[in-house]
Amino acid sequence: MRIGFIGDLHIDYNTHHDFLTALAQACDQLDLDTIVFCGDTLTGAEKALSFYGRLQDRTQTRVLQIPGNHELYCLSEKNKTSLCLDADEYMDLMLNDEATSLFKNPIVHGQWCIIGGPSWYDYSLHRNYRRMDAMAKHRFLRRNPEYKYLQNTDQNPFINEKITARSLMLMERQLRTIRERAHGKEYKICSAIHMLPLAEMYKSSHVWATTVAFMGSKYYAELYESYGVDLCICAHSHIRRTLMKNGTTYVNVSLGHNFKWKYKTDLLKELLDTIYVLDI
Ligand SMILES: [Fe+2]
């Protein structure tokens, strides 16, 4: 079985390309049984799910997905210029989609379990955030352009920590279920998330020391370590990078923005260069 992974297509930014045709070709050329999209395919859950449906009509490869942050952003119907706040509903739409949700349809094949689910950021990848006082945290969060998307009505600055905590709870439940099965300890596990589980997957320069806070959570990697996860596929940062730490291989499969591509005018080549294939 051959499973391809790719994230951060950002089709609504990378507008001058025919993604349906190129993806169908890439699935064919790579002989994929399944392709998993790791979030930030399009802005808004409806647009993303409709794209996956149209792609599924064009290819024999099974199309699965996990949500990124951009699938949870949406334009309010009443006021097209402001962002709506029903991210929870968008998350449910993505996770509960029977046809495409990897969360609903984990892959069990041979020795392998491939799972996927929601992920978010809780600032824990930032070196000093935990040590800041309340005022410093408030100032830090106000500087962040993402902050406005997910404030609740009480302007609760802890909303992102809560969303991350829920995603960690769901991930731990999946991992525990696998390990508690008969012969569960023998399974190899691959976990797909949109956000980063390790600061090392991001840029190390001090210039980026603030933005790393919004890239994910170090607690994903802690779960990987305690449950012996073999492979983590992530995206979000738009930095393709592979590294090994404490027995887990981490692979970032972001396609990212067109101006950073290696093959700027050839989407198919760029896709083939980006898609990570797990052959099991
Ligand atoms: Fe992205």
Ligand SMILES: [Fe+2]
């Ligand atoms: Fe993202």
